[in-house]
């Protein structure tokens with residue numbers, strides 16, 4: 001048995017960002033266009049008029065202040081309202097591979113390692129750009145990694161489930177190291193014309209390098225323990241899939257072909273699930289709340305994170321104990337907790353213990369207990 005450790009992490013951040021003010025201006029312009037186009041049906045009571053969004057609501061309900069995106073222009077065009085992403089040829093790197101590559105190189109650099117030191121690539125994300133060949137295998141080829149690669153999807157929990165898969169393989173000795181990458185193009189599964197959720201998501205890619213602790217060339221986070229759980233729920237759902245074209249009733253614009261959620265129910269049902277999951281995981285490992293130096297939580301909603309932080313620690317977290325990045329990045333699905341980890345872990349001291357936790361559609365929840373060395 002070997003000890004797995006996170007030896008490097010990296011974040012790819014798109015160059016374009018959308019503030020809430022810009023987002024709401026575009027959304028409200030779209031509402032005006034929609035209501036004018038449907039004026040007769042609205043007047044007849046056949047179609048409800050669409051309502052304006054507001055910056056105040058978005059900040060109060062979610063804590064999000066802006067989001068990074070791959071294509072700002074299409075999203076903010078009230079006649080388009082989605083990213084416009086050029087179809088790449090089969091000979092070009094796919095967009096997800098390109099984003100993941102950037103994050104992966106940063107993780108390797110931080111660990112002081114090269115692709116020659118990597119045995120496997122896991123691409124764990126909420127949406128995959130194509131059915132096959134696996135995006136992970138493309139990343140493997142672009143990096144010149146030997147060994148093997150595969151894709152996996154557990155929605156917002158993909159990163160922690162990917163870390164568990166990699167850590168278990170390293171622990172058992174079947175591989176020495178793995179890159180777990182999370183390229184999330186959430187802007188392409190979001191319905192930007194839906195007032196209830198148009199502000200939720202952003203784009204990003206994250207990566208962690210996991211190695212045997214004995215191979216670490218610098219400071220590292222020992223993966224002490226991982227725990228994953230799932231429970232089926234329809235409250236976060238996207239019906240888009242490869243059977244779509246074989247169903248004559250499915251029109252391209254059908255609402256359920258994008259991200260759908262019952263946000264209030266998610267709130268109510270996921271919070272106890274996550275709090276209990278973390279408490280049980282810590283108890284099983286003999287870890288007390290007072291032993292935890294940091295919580296790197298999934299980044300969907302500020303109130304949700306405040307609640308979980310308080311429940312886990314038994315008190316309001318001190319500033320910095322439970323860092324949020326969602327004000328800048330919004331919800332980036334599986335990447336959120338890893339952005340927080342990557343940006344807020346350098347000051348953690350030798351021997352300190354922290355917990356990474358992601359949760360979301362499925363429902364799914366994954367937690368990783370780490371301890372700093374070096």
Ligand code: COA
Nearest residue numbers: 052053054057061062156195196263264266267300301360
């Ligand atoms: N601007 C202004 N008002 C808005 C609005 C907008 N963009 N969107 C909704 N509202 C209104 C609603 O119409 C509703 O009005 P009503 O009370 O008069 O009916 C009110 O604000 C409350 O709406 P609601 O959807 O209940 O808001 P909320 O406080 O639950 O916040 C979420 C919405 C999505 C931010 C929140 O539910 C959430 O984050 N849930 C968990 C999400 C999650 O973790 N999902 C996982 C995704 S991977």
